[in-house]
Structures are given as structure tokens and as C-alpha cells.
Amino acid sequence: GVTQLNRLAAHPPFASWRNSEEARTDRPSQESRSLNGEWRFAWFPAPEAVPESWLERDLPDADTVIVPSNWQMHGYDAPIYTNVTYPIAVNPPYVPTENPTGCYSLTFNVDESWLQEGQTRIIFDGVNSAFHLWCNGRWVGYGQDSRLPSEFDLSAFLHAGENRLAVMVLRWSDGSYLEDQDMWRMSGIFRDV
Numbered sequence: 001g002v003t004q005l006n007r008l009a010a011h012p013p014f015a016s017w018r019n020s021e022e023a024r025t026d027r028p029s030q031e032s033r034s035l036n037g038e039w040r041f042a043w044f045p046a047p048e049a050v051p052e053s054w055l056e057r058d059l060p061d062a063d064t065v066i067v068p069s070n071w072q073m074h075g076y077d078a079p080i081y082t083n084v085t086y087p088i089a090v091n092p093p094y095v096p097t098e099n100p101t102g103c104y105s106l107t108f109n110v111d112e113s114w115l116q117e118g119q120t121r122i123i124f125d126g127v128n129s130a131f132h133l134w135c136n137g138r139w140v141g142y143g144q145d146s147r148l149p150s151e152f153d154l155s156a157f158l159h160a161g162e163n164r165l166a167v168m169v170l171r172w173s174d175g176s177y178l179e180d181q182d183m184w185r186m187s188g189i190f191r192d193v
Contacts, residue, residue: 001093001174001175002142002144003143003144003145003175004141004142004143004144004145004150005141005142006140006141006142006152007141007142007143007150007151007152008121008151008152008153010148010149010151013123013149015028015029015031015032016029016031017029017030017031018030018031031117034192034193035067035106035108035122035165035193036066036067036068036192036193037066037067038064038065038066038067039064039065039066039067039104039105039106039189040058040059040062040063040064040104040105040106041062041063041064041065041071041074041076041102041103041104041105042054042058042059042061042062042063042102042103043071043076043077043100043101043102043103044100044101044102044103045098045100045101046097046098046099046100046101047099047101047168047170049101050101050103050168054103054105054166055134055137055166056137058105059103062103062105065104065188067104067106067188067189067193068125068126068189068190068191068192068193069188069189069190070128070186070187070188070190071102071169071186071187071188072186072187072188073186076100076102077100077171077187079184079185079186080184080185081183081184081185082180082182082185083182084182086177086180087176087180087185088172088176090177092174092177093174093177094174095170095172095173095174095176096172099170099171099172100170100171100172100187101168101169101170101171102168102169102171102187102188103166103167103168103169104165104166104167104168104169104188104189105164105165105166105167106164106165107162107163107164107165108162108163108164108165109161109162109163110158110159110160110161110163111160112160115155115158115159115160118155119153119155120153120154120155120158121151121152121153121154122151122152122154122165122193123149123150123151123192123193124143124149124150124151124167124189124191124193125149125191125192125193126146126147126148126149126189126190126191126192127143127146127150127167127169127188127189127190127191128146128169128171128185128186128187128188128190129144129146129169129170129171129172129173129175129176129179129187130142130143130144130146130169130170130173130175131143131150131167131168131169131170131189132167132168133152133165133166133167134165134166134167134168135154135157135158135163135164135165135166136157136158136159136163136164137164137166138157140152140154140157144173144174144175145175146175146179147179167189169187169188169189171187
């Protein structure tokens with residue numbers, strides 16, 4: 001199956017600082033920016049139920065959730081525990097039609113000077129089980145492999161001023177069959193962004 005579309009190749013995570021003094025401060029590099037924190041969130045029973053307008057603007061009844069986290073920890077959907085049985089009907093690569101879907105969005109500002117510095121990438125350190133990413137209404141890519149980072153180049157999608165990310169997370173994907181382990185099954189952006 002497809003595990004990614006437009007995701008950058010995996011590589012060791014390196015950070016750089018502008019000079020040696022900044023590197024010695026033990027603070028994050030100014031070359032990176034955390035997007036952890038409050039994101040807007042709306043939950044739907046299936047991806048087909050998500051209104052297309054969500055790609056352009058937050059839905060009126062959207063909630064605020066903390067990222068990283070699982071949407072089950074915010075009262076949406078139920079966590080599932082299994083050890084030797086699958087949590088869904090076994091019919092790979094197909095998944096249930098009712099596939100709980102979380103729609104996350106974040107609006108943030110980018111300075112012109114940031115854009116002039118070069119390539120801007122976004123890294124999702126963990127999203128369960130699969131997701132689509134849009135930036136300013138344009139589709140960027142798709143990621144699976146929930147325990148691995150997914151990195152995308154946003155350079156062509158960003159502009160100076162206000163920008164908006166939209167992330168549609170699917171609870172089940174064909175990758176869910178490969179990630180069947182003795183664990184709690186929870187969904188969402190559960191690691192750093």
C-alpha cells in the first residue's frame with residue numbers, strides 16, 4: 001500500500017544555530033519553531049462527513065485541543081485496548097467505512113525574513129494512524145507509519161503573514177494492520193510538531 005505521498009526522505013534529525021554562542025545556550029535553535037500547543041479540532045465519524053469548507057476556515061463548532069495529544073484524551077471517540085485480536089474486522093487492506101476522523105487546524109504567522117532564509121519544513125513526529133496535510137488550502141502530502149516522523153517541505157505553500165495548516169487524521173488505515181500490537185489504540189497528533 002501507499003505509506004506516503006510527498007513526504008521527504010527519512011534522515012537523521014539535525015538542528016543548527018546561527019553561531020557557537022547560541023548553540024551553547026542549551027535553548028532550541030532559532031532556525032526551528034515548535035507548533036505544539038492549542039490547535040482547533042473537529043471530529044467526524046468518517047472522512048466523507050468532513051465539510052470541504054474546513055480546508056479554508058475553522059468550523060464554527062470546532063473545539064480547542066492541545067497538540068501533542070490523542071483526541072480520545074479530549075473526550076472524542078473511545079480508546080481501544082486489544083492484545084492478540086485486531087480492533088477492526090480483518091480484511092486487509094480495507095478499513096471500516098466508519099473511520100473516525102479528526103480535523104486539526106492551526107493559524108500562524110511567518111515573517112518575510114523567515115521565508116528568505118531558505119527551505120521551510122514541517123515535521124510530524126507521530127500521527128496515528130494516517131493523515132493528509134494542507135497548507136493555505138493546498139494539499140501538501142500524506143503520511144502513515146504512525147511511529148515514524150513525517151517531514152514535508154512547506155516552502156512553496158507559505159507566504160509572509162498569516163498561514164493556515166489543516167491536518168485530517170484517520171483513525172484506521174491499511175497500516176493499522178501492520179501496527180497491531182499489545183497496546184491502547186488512540187488517535188491524533190500524539191507527538192511533537
